[in-house]
Each structure stands twice: as structure tokens, then as C-alpha cells.
Amino acid sequence: MIQILNEDGEMVNEDAMPDLSDDDLVELMRRMVYTRVLDQRSIALNRQGRLGFYAPTAGQEASQLGSHFALEKEDFLLPAYRDVPQLIWHGLPLYQAFLFSRGHFHGNQMPEDLNAVSPQIIIGAQITQAAGVALGLKRRGKKNVAITYTGDGGASQGDFYEGMNFAGAYQAPAIFVVQNNQFAISVPVEKQSAAKTIAQKAAAVGVPGYLVDGMDVLAVYQVTKEARERAINGEGPTLIETMTYRYGPHTMAGDDPTRYRTDDMDDEWEKKDPLVRFRKYLEGKDLWSEDKENEVIEKAKEEIKAAIKKADGQDKQKVTDLISIMHDKLPYNLEEQMEEYKEKESK
Template identity: 55%
Template sequence: MSKKNGTTFNLDHIVESYKKEFPFYQVLDKAGKVTNSELEPDLSDEELTELMRRMVWARAYDQRVTLLNRQGALGNYAPSGGQEASQIATHYALGDGDFFAGTYRDLVPLIFHGLPLEKAFLWYKGHMKGNEYPEDLNAYVPQVIVGGHITHAMGVALGMKKRNKNNIVLSMNGDGATSQGDFYEGINFAGVYNVPYVIVIQNNRYGISVPLEEQTKAETLAQKAVAAGIPGIQVDGMDPLAMYAAVSAARDHALAGKGPVVIEALTYRFGPHTMSDDPTRYRREKELAEWEEKDPLIRMRNYLMEKGLWSEEQEDEVIETCKKEIKEAVTAIGKVEKQKVSDFLKNMYEVSPQNIQEQIASYEEKEMSQND
């Protein structure tokens, strides 16, 4: 507090007010009981069952791909177990023709968006064909650069607005991305041009090993939307129904021409940042145990079983289906032609300059001799 010319400025209350400005939204508690029936989405029994099926598939996928990584069958992997609500329920709220932009941890929602499983596995292996998407797949290749896709997604949303498309763009990013300039630039331009863009921040508490409190002094990440003049809300990211309801409302808001929305999903990754990471070095077992009690699958399972819509047999069937599909995809990528240096060079330019053409010819000659 300071005084100047008889005026008193009290700045201390401002930070405290942010806690009140951004309430926490939840529909299901950790036991699967409805805490706010007004926010409970109007989904049919079939839609609820399908959402659960996708979440179970996602968990089985995460566990299976983790094993494949340990066996050396795939490249480095970023586990997503625990984030099924912030990923799968979020994506489930999208409509046909909506555009998806995710990170290296968001392969499963990208698969549900239409990416063939074989393409996902080729991407893990660093194969160029893993980046060749069908023309009707409205999505970007998973972004490895933290926050790098946010401005790109904003540009797609601006294009949709100019073309009068009745669709939105949804991007997913972690908490670490909100510390990058791309995040601020993206949401600022999104607000200026009032584009149909929903930005979901999957706040899993850590940017690799850096805890949230060492990344930012902000009380919430949702409040960062205020600087861009757009709405920001905070949602229980372990609650599938809350995430679905929030994204649906944000999508409706954007389609009504009211502009972008930032959603902070409070979630948690049960596994390491990637398979080359050791989370025991920066987080305690007690913390993990506390978040495992909030498991989105437990909540949804209890909620549906009480309605008589889910059973252990259904869950086992989904898991076995996932294993079968993964096995088939692994077999398929084993038949894909190995990459050649000459192919890398050919992909550098639409029209290769003379020096690259010479290198291509040189490598093709070497490659032919190796095959003889």
C-alpha cells in the first residue's frame, strides 16, 4: 500500500481476487457422484457408453504402447494415462469438420479424430509416412515444440471465419505452453479477430519436471485469458462429464460468433513425462496416490454402473479389441519400406536446388549399390 497526493493504492487484494474470479467447475466427484446436476450434460445412454468405451480404449492403448516402447518396438513415448477426461471427453465434444491440433501426448484423441493407428505408430518411429495425412483429416501432425501449434491453430480458425465455416478449432497443450510467447500471441490474435477457437490447457502440474509454481506466479492458468480479453474457465480435468460440458459450451460460444475460449483442465499424468523420464526424482508417491484416487475411469465407471450402463465384461471386451488393433498396426508398420537419405533430401524443397539434386543423385547411387 502506498500514498501519493492523498490517494491510497491497495494492490494486495488484486491477486487474492483472482481466486474468486475463476471458480472451479465439476460434475462428478472422485467417487462418480454428481455434484452439480445443472452442469450435467444431456447425453443419451448410447453416447455415455461410447464415451466410456473410448476412455477405456485410451487407457489400454497407453499401457500397451508403454510396453512396446520398453521392448524397443516404438520410439520414445509420452504417456497419457490419467488424462483421459481432459483428452477423450474433450475431443468427444467436437463436431464433424472441426479442426484438431494436439501435442506429442495427444495421439489418442487424434486417432479418434480419424488418424489411422498405423500412422500414429509410424510417427512414433519417426517415419515420414507418419506425417502424411488423408486430405479429409482436419488436424495437424502432433506438435513437439511446446506451444508451437497455438498460433497455427489460431490461423486455421481465422480461415474458418473468413470462409464462413460452421466449425471450430480445438487445440490441446500443457501447462508449460502457457509460459511460452506463442501462447500469448495466439490467444491475443484469436481475441482480436474473434475467431472460433477453443484452447484447452491440460494442467498436469508439471512442465517435464518443473512444477507449476516454478513456471508462473499466476493463481490460475485460466486467468491468463483475461489479458487477451477472452473468457477463461477452470474445470476438473479428471471429470469426463465436466470436460465434455465445458468444451461443448465453449464450442457453442465460438460458433455463435462470440470468439475464443480458454479452458484450464486440472489433470494429472500417472506416468512419466516420457519414457526417458524418471518422475520419482521430482514428485512423491503420496502425490501420485492422491491423484490416482481421482482417476477419471473410476468416476465414469461408477457413474455408469449405477445407471446399469456398464459392466466388467464390456470393459474387458474393449481392452481386448484395443490389443488386437495395436497388434495389427505393429504388423503393418513392419511392412512399410525403410526410409532412405535420398527421400529426406527430396522432401526438403518442392523444387530442389542444384546442390540438393547432386546430393540426391549421390545417395541414390549408394542406395542402389547397397541393394545389389
């Protein structure tokens, strides 16, 4: 397993240290702290009935943001439902992320300059889509990559193998990130496959596979950066398995992790917390402080408050809204329904 910082924030692999400036290191930490606050507030908003579907992200910040930090703005992002943070840092306005959670269609309308699709709910479906997007980038001569994310459960889907095999066969510039948080909802990873790792499955389709400490933001960044460089140089796709952990439930829709996880397991992974580890490293370099972290926390709270207020002010979606954006030209049956619902909504 590739690791640069150990659990105590100490450098253990100096040769693998990425070429990041002090400002870059601080920005990485800022994003992780901000995202942890966003997760805490999103859980609270969900419990208040002000958000809909929500999949907690705490514990996976290094995996999510370290990999995203290695991308360029023009790279194409195909996230799973837990990967809203990467979408936000790629350019999705925060209020639209909240609308996505509420099931509002505007939350799925990506801004013109955002190379991304909405978070995929179907397990693994984004993997085959990423292979297609990557091939499209290659055929257009773009020096960009398509990156997609799934969990360990997604690696048990047929789309996982089909997408990687297709991308490998065409040497498409794709990066497949499997965030192994140890459980596909409640099924432990060791019951999903007899393989020792998910990363080794890359060998079956002839592409490189890497096992990375997903709680180490520097290791995740460096492996993703190298995968991106290979891809844009015509060397094809890469599979990256990040060993990570979600501290909360699978989603806020009734999952109870205490039924399938032990306190000892939770305690073990909390000692590996990506924020604590990176904080110690930055404090040792005099790049981070409690005051600086508190500034980030307060700013995050202010921006989240403003975003949820903006989401609250969005027009309520109507059936006619949904019908009108389904087709360029409505078929006759939808024209009939449109007229029917216009009459109902006018009353």
C-alpha cells in the same frame, strides 16, 4: 473449478449435466478404456525398442477425450506431442500413429479427410498456429473451430499469449486447452507463474477462461461443447484449463518422476482416476459392466497388434524419400544430393 461427477462417480452438479444419450456415455467410456490400453501397450512397445518417442497419457483420458468428443469431424485439431489419442479418434489410422513415434515420414502424412496437423514437439508453437487456422476458418465462412492443446508448461511460453491475443482480437473460432498435469517435465506449476490459475490469464486478452476438473470427462465435455458453440456463433475463442495428472513419466526418454513427485501426490491423484470415476457412474446407471470392459480391452489389444504389424511392414524410409517430399521442384543442391543418395541406396 467446474465439476459434474465427484471422485466417487456421484453427480454433484446436475444443472451442468450434458445432453448425452446412453449410447454416447458408453462410447465415451469405451474410448477412455481403449486409450488406457493403448497407453499401456505403447509403453511396453517403447521398452522393447519397437517405438521411438512416446509421451504417456494415462490419467489424462478425461481431459483429452472429453474435449475431443465435443468436436465435429470437420473441426481442425492441432495437438501437442501427448495428444496422439485425440488424433486417432479424429481419424488418424493407428499404424500411422506408431510410425509417427518411430520418426517415419508416413506417420506425419495426414489422410486427405483428416483436418489435423502432426503433433507439435516445440512447446507452445501450435497455439499461434491454431489462431491462424481459426482465422482461416472464419474468413472462409466455416462453422467449425480450431482446437489446440498444451500442458501447463506451454502456458509459460510467449506463443501462448500471442496466439490467444491474436485469436481474441479477431474473434477467431479457437479453443485453447491447457492440460495442467501439475508439472512441466519436473517444474511444478506453482513455480512457473504467480497466477493462482492458468484459466484466469484469459482475462488479459479479453477472452473467457474456465477452470475444469480434468479428471471428470463429463465436465470437460460440457465446457468444451459450450466453447465450441460460442466460437461458431461468432463469439470468439475460449481458454480451458483442465486440472489433471499424468501417472507416468513426462516421456519415455529417461524422465524419472520419482525425483520430483511424492508417493502421497501419486496416491492422491490415483483416487481421482477418470476411468474409475466414470465407471462407477455408468455402473450406477446399469450402462457398464466388467464383461463389457473386458470386451473393449481385448478388442483394443487385437487392433493394436494388427496396427503394429502393419507399421512393421511399412517400407523403411530412405534419404531419397525425405528429399523427394521436401519441395515440388527440387533446388539444384538437393538435386545433386538426390543423385548422390540414389547411387548409395542402389548398392
